[in-house]
Amino acid sequence: MPHLSAPLAPGAVPFAGHAPALLRDPTGWLSRCAETGHPVQQVRLWNRPGVLVTDPELAHTVLVTRTDAFDKDGHFYGNARTVLGDILGVAPGPLNLRLRRRLQPAFHRTRIVEAVPAMCLEARRLVEGWRAGRRIDAMEAVAPYVHRSAVRTMLPVVPTAEVDRLAAASERLLSSLYLCALLPARAMPLLERRLRPALEALRRAEATALPKYRDDPRAAGLLAALTAAGPDDPGEPLSAAEVGDYFVSLLMASGESTHSALAWLLHHLARHQDLQQRIADEIAEAAPDGPGTHADLSRMPFLHSTIVETLRLRPPTWMLVRTAVRPAELGGHRLPAGTDVYLSPHQFHHDPAAYPDPADFVPARWPESGPSARDHTYLPFGAGPRKCPGDHFAMASVAVVTATLLAKWRLLPAGSAPRVRFRTVQVPVRCRLTVRAR
Numbered sequence: 229m230p231h232l233s234a235p236l237a238p239g240a241v242p243f244a245g246h247a248p249a250l251l252r253d254p255t256g257w258l259s260r261c262a263e264t265g266h267p268v269q270q271v272r273l274w275n276r277p278g279v280l281v282t283d284p285e286l287a288h289t290v291l292v293t294r295t296d297a298f299d300k301d302g303h304f305y306g307n308a309r310t311v312l313g314d315i316l317g318v319a320p321g322p323l324n325l326r327l328r329r330r331l332q333p334a335f336h337r338t339r340i341v342e343a344v345p346a347m348c349l350e351a352r353r354l355v356e357g358w359r360a361g362r363r364i365d366a367m368e369a370v371a372p373y374v375h376r377s378a379v380r381t382m383l384p385v386v387p388t389a390e391v392d393r394l395a396a397a398s399e400r401l402l403s404s405l406y407l408c409a410l411l412p413a414r415a416m417p418l419l420e421r422r423l424r425p426a427l428e429a430l431r432r433a434e435a436t437a438l439p440k441y442r443d444d445p446r447a448a449g450l451l452a453a454l455t456a457a458g459p460d461d462p463g464e465p466l467s468a469a470e471v472g473d474y475f476v477s478l479l480m481a482s483g484e485s486t487h488s489a490l491a492w493l494l495h496h497l498a499r500h501q502d503l504q505q506r507i508a509d510e511i512a513e514a515a516p517d518g519p520g521t522h523a524d525l526s527r528m529p530f531l532h533s534t535i536v537e538t539l540r541l542r543p544p545t546w547m548l549v550r551t552a553v554r555p556a557e558l559g560g561h562r563l564p565a566g567t568d569v570y571l572s573p574h575q576f577h578h579d580p581a582a583y584p585d586p587a588d589f590v591p592a593r594w595p596e597s598g599p600s601a602r603d604h605t606y607l608p609f610g611a612g613p614r615k616c617p618g619d620h621f622a623m624a625s626v627a628v629v630t631a632t633l634l635a636k637w638r639l640l641p642a643g644s645a646p647r648v649r650f651r652t653v654q655v656p657v658r659c660r661l662t663v664r665a666r
């Protein structure tokens with residue numbers, strides 16, 4: 229095993245290293261590591277050597293300034309590439325750079341503004357199905373919105389009957405992706421065979437949609453931007469297979485994280501009736517029947533702060549992982565090539581020096597303009613060249629459904645606090661709420 233000079237993080241046991249501590253109580257373990265005061269600590273998950281970085285400035289070095297040395301590589305990303313192919317979210321740096329450059333027009337502000345009415349339609353469809361007095365589970369209740377609105381905003385030319393089938397395929401892939409972290413590489417061809425029907429359904433949808441886009445260059449939808457010529461290949465539109473890969477990447481990257489953020493937000497609002505009422509008043513003033521356009525959302529600054537605070541307290545992507553692809557130095561420690569580097573947005577977001585009373589839900593801690601890009605302690609969307617390209621899209625999607633819901637319904641807690649399940653994202657389990665007419 230390569231030699232690592234950093235001090236050992238607390239909680240290691242023989243053979244499995246820190247894996248049991250990380251599986252049993254990840255956030256408790258992260259706080260114990262932060263309390264040691266060591267900015268770089270040695271971590272071992274089974275036989276894989278790694279380091280945990282607890283200093284936000286060093287995390288910035290890994291994610292932003294030294295991307296030549298730290299890349300998405302190692303066990304999880306290697307396995308994910310076997311299953312999904314070299315798609316955007318898992319591709320190594322140089323290929324990712326090319327894929328992202330091509331994606332840029334899809335996330336231009338005008339595309340997000342255009343996508344909001346489709347989100348609003350799906351949000352209304354969801355909320356109209358609810359009844360007063362009904363008890364819901366936050367994750368289950370919002371799942372149809374999350375998956376349908378993702379398909380609809382990316383590929384609006386897909387027929388309505390097809391949306392639910394594609395949403396189910398996307399849900400199926402998402403619920404199995406964490407197996408790439410747990411299973412050995414030799415199990416990946418088997419996992420790939422199990423998931424192939426869902427993957428092919430998504431790729432086929434794009435192939436069917438593409439000719440419709442080519443017939444109508446003004447067609448809406450995020451992926452429509454990709455069917456036009458891009459800066460890399462002037463005059464050379466992408467093939468159906470390439471656009472299909474983007475569709476799969478975006479559905480994979482957006483689904484679970486948006487789903488979890490939304491469920492956590494509903495949980496916090498149910499437990500803070502004063503904040504819920506303040507948002508309901510804001511909505512009543514800005515868009516009494518619920519939002520219909522992006523302009524409506526911009527008149528709801530307190531709802532925005534509430535989402536920002538939810539992502540601080542419960543960042544869906546609670547751990548980011550990179551691997552040293554060459555020998556590197558970090559915080560005065562030598563890292564041999566192949567060392568995994570773990571950085572936890574959850575841990576940074578709970579640092580009392582940056583966020584007083586970090587366990588409290590306090591949207592008012594944020595200025596109306598939201599967090600500053602210079603703040604290296606706030607990382608719900610990551611940072612650097614791999615930062616989430618869908619951040620504004622996600623903020624709009626969560627705001628749309630929350631505002632539509634609160635325009636009509638009041639949420640109350642129904643039962644004890646949810647348990648947290650930590651996989652690639654952290655989700656609330658058994659988050660029970662009661663719906664009452666407003």
Ligand code: HEM
Nearest residue numbers: 317481482485486489544545548608609610614616618622
């Ligand atoms: C609240 C919702 C969301 C959260 C918290 C979130 C968070 C993140 C984070 C932390 C990363 C960086 C991962 C890393 O550096 O290892 C990421 C990457 C990514 N996200 Fe999001 N995301 C959200 C929604 C979305 C949406 C709606 C889309 C697309 C429509 C999207 C597309 C992507 C893609 C494609 C990547 C991979 C980027 C790359 O590797 O270059 N995300 N997201």
